[in-house]
Amino acid sequence: MGGPRFEPVRAVRAYERVVEQIEEAVESGALTPGERLPSERELMVQFSVGRSTVREALRVLQARGLVRSRPGDPNGAEVLPFSPVVLKKSMTTLARVSELSLGELVQFRMVLDATAVLLAARLRTEEHLAEMAAAVDDMKAADAADAAAFGAADAAFHDAVARAGGNKLIQVCTDVVRAVMAGLVEDRLARAPDREALMRRGVAHHEDVIAALRAGDGPLAARLTRQSMYDYYAGHLPAEERAALRALLE
Amino acid sequence: MGGPRFEPVRAVRAYERVVEQIEEAVESGALTPGERLPSERELMVQFSVGRSTVREALRVLQARGLVRSRPGDPNGAEVLPFSPVVLKKSMTTLARVSELSLGELVQFRMVLDATAVLLAARLRTEEHLAEMAAAVDDMKAADAADAAAFGAADAAFHDAVARAGGNKLIQVCTDVVRAVMAGLVEDRLARAPDREALMRRGVAHHEDVIAALRAGDGPLAARLTRQSMYDYYAGHLPAEERAALRALLE
DNA sequence: GGTCATTTGTGCGTATGTATC
DNA sequence: GGATACATACGCACAAATGAC
Numbered sequence: 001m002g003g004p005r006f007e008p009v010r011a012v013r014a015y016e017r018v019v020e021q022i023e024e025a026v027e028s029g030a031l032t033p034g035e036r037l038p039s040e041r042e043l044m045v046q047f048s049v050g051r052s053t054v055r056e057a058l059r060v061l062q063a064r065g066l067v068r069s070r071p072g073d074p075n076g077a078e079v080l081p082f083s084p085v086v087l088k089k090s091m092t093t094l095a096r097v098s099e100l101s102l103g104e105l106v107q108f109r110m111v112l113d114a115t116a117v118l119l120a121a122r123l124r125t126e127e128h129l130a131e132m133a134a135a136v137d138d139m140k141a142a143d144a145a146d147a148a149a150f151g152a153a154d155a156a157f158h159d160a161v162a163r164a165g166g167n168k169l170i171q172v173c174t175d176v177v178r179a180v181m182a183g184l185v186e187d188r189l190a191r192a193p194d195r196e197a198l199m200r201r202g203v204a205h206h207e208d209v210i211a212a213l214r215a216g217d218g219p220l221a222a223r224l225t226r227q228s229m230y231d232y233y234a235g236h237l238p239a240e241e242r243a244a245l246r247a248l249l250e
Numbered sequence: 251m252g253g254p255r256f257e258p259v260r261a262v263r264a265y266e267r268v269v270e271q272i273e274e275a276v277e278s279g280a281l282t283p284g285e286r287l288p289s290e291r292e293l294m295v296q297f298s299v300g301r302s303t304v305r306e307a308l309r310v311l312q313a314r315g316l317v318r319s320r321p322g323d324p325n326g327a328e329v330l331p332f333s334p335v336v337l338k339k340s341m342t343t344l345a346r347v348s349e350l351s352l353g354e355l356v357q358f359r360m361v362l363d364a365t366a367v368l369l370a371a372r373l374r375t376e377e378h379l380a381e382m383a384a385a386v387d388d389m390k391a392a393d394a395a396d397a398a399a400f401g402a403a404d405a406a407f408h409d410a411v412a413r414a415g416g417n418k419l420i421q422v423c424t425d426v427v428r429a430v431m432a433g434l435v436e437d438r439l440a441r442a443p444d445r446e447a448l449m450r451r452g453v454a455h456h457e458d459v460i461a462a463l464r465a466g467d468g469p470l471a472a473r474l475t476r477q478s479m480y481d482y483y484a485g486h487l488p489a490e491e492r493a494a495l496r497a498l499l500e
Numbered sequence: 501g502g503t504c505a506t507t508t509g510t511g512c513g514t515a516t517g518t519a520t521c
Numbered sequence: 522g523g524a525t526a527c528a529t530a531c532g533c534a535c536a537a538a539t540g541a542c
Contacts, residue, residue: 011321011518014530015309027346039507050531052302055509056309059265063313064343071261071508072539082347086340093314094422096277097332104417111365111420115357115498122497166494167354170361172344173423218497244416247372247468248365261538264510289527300511305529321528322518 103241353491
């Protein structure tokens with residue numbers, strides 16, 4: 001008793017150790033985006049593992065969005081800047097396997113987008129406001145039949161708001177959830193009979209939000225944002241989910 | 251002009267096509283958690299690819315948390331139920347490479363946890379309230395020196411609240427962000443001089459939240475939750491981040 | 501624009517350790 | 522304990538793609 005307390009060891013795969021080392025180098029900043037990893041044959045020498053081990057490690061790193069490798073590239077795998085595509089992917093998986101309802105997604109965005117505008121009311125600059133106004137102009141200019149252009153402009157607006165709010169986590173999450181929602185319901189929305197009216201109302205709402213932000217009235221901007229989200233999606237929700245959403249309109 | 255509109259083709263790797271097919275089978279429910287994939291040798295026959303291709307595909311699927319394979323397992327890779335570990339991983343990466351501040355994380359949880367309790371005030375059952383009460387009891391029972399036990403009980407409380415709120419996305423996200431925060435600041439909190447006072451205050455706050463939920467007063471419960479989060483972390487934040495948080499206390 | 505060395509993508513054979521029966 | 526089937530890992534060979542000269 002009182003001897004050394006040995007810890008149970010779990011067999012850790014060779015490729016995992018390769019992943020850990022490269023991952024640490026990337027996340028710590030020792031490798032910056034745009035830099036290149038050594039070639040696979042060079043890596044197998046440095047780690048003293050086989051090439052298949054190196055390749056499996058690179059696949060995992062690629063799946064995590066940290067590097068990208070192309071066939072024949074003499075420079076080796078490229079270190080990538082952070083991108084939310086991996087988050088989007090795993091959240092899309094979450095939506096599919098746990099069967100997230102549209103109502104849950106709308107609820108999530110109602111809360112986070114409203115928070116973003118609330119924060120933006122304190123921190124917004126003239127540049128931010130100009131970006132938002134430009135996005136709204138694009139929404140107006142979009143052909144009524146071109147749902148993709150309208151959606152892209154809408155996304156640009158919300159991204160500008162989120163950036164103005166200054167919380168990168170909220171910015172990424174709203175972006176991810178918006179993309180997931182678009183993938184789930186874009187065709188349904190594009191065929192809605194009252195689509196044009198919804199689009200016009202959305203533009204008007206966005207202009208009201210800009211006015212509130214310019215005036216520095218965060219709570220008003222947040223209310224407008226929640227109401228806008230509710231109006232846009234409520235028609236596509238069953239009654240009980242609509243009720244859950246109204247609980248957030250305060 | 252007016253001819254067929256050809257789309258640009260991107261060379262898609264063999265292992266990617268294997269990943270897509272298995273992923274679709276898992277996410278569509280054709281393969282349910284606990285089921286086994288065919289062995290690697292069987293898969294290389296079915297997809298008519300080489301062994302390395304199969305293995306790289308399995309690595310990607312494993313990195314996405316869909317399957318797990320163990321050496322020597324005669325049954326082949328196992329299909330896994332959804333777990334938020336992949337989301338945790340990518341959000342931790344986000345936190346590291348985009349240098350998320352503690353303030354941004356706290357802000358995020360203040361908003362989403364407050365929303366969860368607001369929703370829980372409408373939907374909570376007696377079972378939910380009993381779970382919350384049990385978690386608070388565990389927090390009280392935790393030794394003052396055992397930060398891990400206290401944290402686990404606190405996590406159980408918030409998880410019960412999030413489940414009562416009925417939004418699975420909010421539940422997962424708050425859980426993920428709590429884990430990320432714990433990884434970043436657990437040692438700092440464990441060594442705080444006023445740790446015991448913070449713990450006592452946290453317990454009292456949680457009991458107030460339960461009382462508000464029992465009374466069905468969602469807005470009160472939400473305010474209490476935001477205030478509790480602020481009190482617990484404000485001491486570890488620089489002044490300007492504290493100010494941004496106070497903007498959410500309303 | 502073309503040639504060529506290099507690299508990645510892929511397939512295959514083999515040895516080894518492990519889990520299950 | 523032994524037999525069997527499996528995953529892990531190594532190393533080589535060839536095709537396709539890339540980048541540099």
